[in-house]
Amino acid sequence: MKRVVLTLAISVLSGGLLSSKPAVAQLLPPAEKAARVRITQGPEIESASSYLTIVRWTTNNPGGSDEHFGVVHYGTDLKNLSETAKSHIRLNRGHPDTVFRVRLDALKPKTTYHYKVTSIESNGKSDGEESAINRFTVPGPAR
Amino acid sequence: MQTSTARNVAMVPPQCPTTEAPGPYYQKEFFHNGYIKSLKQLVHFYNTRDVYPFPVTSGHCPAGKTERVDCWPMPEVRNNMDMTVGKLGLTDTEENQIVAFLQTLTDGYTTPYPDINTFTGTCMSGGMASTQGDASQVKAPVPLPACASAVCDVQPTPGPSPIP
Numbered sequence: 092m093k094r095v096v097l098t099l100a101i102s103v104l105s106g107g108l109l110s111s112k113p114a115v116a117q118l119l120p121p122a123e124k125a126a127r128v129r130i131t132q133g134p135e136i137e138s139a140s141s142y143l144t145i146v147r148w149t150t151n152n153p154g155g156s157d158e159h160f161g162v163v164h165y166g167t168d169l170k171n172l173s174e175t176a177k178s179h180i181r182l183n184r185g186h187p188d189t190v191f192r193v194r195l196d197a198l199k200p201k202t203t204y205h206y207k208v209t210s211i212e213s214n215g216k217s218d219g220e221e222s223a224i225n226r227f228t229v230p231g232p233a234r
Numbered sequence: 235m236q237t238s239t240a241r242n243v244a245m246v247p248p249q250c251p252t253t254e255a256p257g258p259y260y261q262k263e264f265f266h267n268g269y270i271k272s273l274k275q276l277v278h279f280y281n282t283r284d285v286y287p288f289p290v291t292s293g294h295c296p297a298g299k300t301e302r303v304d305c306w307p308m309p310e311v312r313n314n315m316d317m318t319v320g321k322l323g324l325t326d327t328e329e330n331q332i333v334a335f336l337q338t339l340t341d342g343y344t345t346p347y348p349d350i351n352t353f354t355g356t357c358m359s360g361g362m363a364s365t366q367g368d369a370s371q372v373k374a375p376v377p378l379p380a381c382a383s384a385v386c387d388v389q390p391t392p393g394p395s396p397i398p
Contacts, residue, residue, distance in 0.1 A: 137284075137321070138284065138285075140287075142287065142288070142308075143284075143289075145284060145317075145321075161317065178315065178317040179315070179317060179318075180316065180317050180318040181316065181318045191317075192284075192318075192320070192321075193317065194312065194317065196312060
């Protein structure tokens with residue numbers, strides 16, 4: 092009986108070693124998802140120029156995949172936010188909060204845009220939060 | 235893609251004992267295209283990329299601005315930019331402290347260029363921290379050649395649209 096147990100143990104151990112995948116083993120599984128993701132600050136315009144506008148907001152840490160994307164739906168028509176911008180950020184599991192920052196390129200100078208924000212995981216799954224619709228005006232070209 | 239570690243990131247040929255400005259103002263290059271010349275520039279980039287953005291290519295910052303100091307030209311490709319960094323709000327002293335930390339990652343386990351790859355070049359000299367080596371910079375052509383669609387037309391994951 093002891094011999095059978097020993098053989099079984101060796102088989103399991105060696106099988107585990109032979110089938111191990113070190114590259115995969117080094118990847119952490121996704122963090123636990125937050126029960127509810129809430130926007131705690133913003134969204135607001137971090138910077139705006141005729142060249143580049145950056146929208147920023149803060150949520151509680153949404154968890155899930157470390158790779159996340161901030162998403163901004165925007166447009167000049169309040170009822171038709173037809174444009175989408177998204178920017179990559181990486182979650183810090185040790186932080187209670189997450190700051191999302193999204194670049195909006197090639198906007199029209201001196202034009203008012205409406206926008207709302209949300210965030211998604213690397214697989215495209217929504218974190219479930221969404222802001223109200225805000226607006227901003229792109230400044231004219233710098234002189 | 236695998237990411238290399240920061241281990242030994244500050245190592246330079248023994249003849250050229252620093253990566254930092256001022257002179258010798260740089261001895262090695264960083265990033266995929268060598269655009270960054272020192273650890274100080276590297277940290278300053280991540281700290282201020284989104285503070286001093288300009289719609290210009292390298293070598294064409296406005297008058298009064300110094301490239302890699304208070305002018306960062308537009309990115310080659312926007313879609314893969316990481317926005318976790320870019321405006322860290324660090325002071326100059328805090329940037330230097332991060333550089334000092336990176337310099338502690340030299341483990342002394344290997345000596346640089348121990349064999350046929352022994353460094354036989356000359357150390358860079360001259361230059362000033364305020365210009366970050368711009369005097370030797372090769373200007374990017376204007377306009378830039380069109381970006382390959384296989385690069386610039388690829389949206390970042392996840393995709394495709396519409397995004398929920």
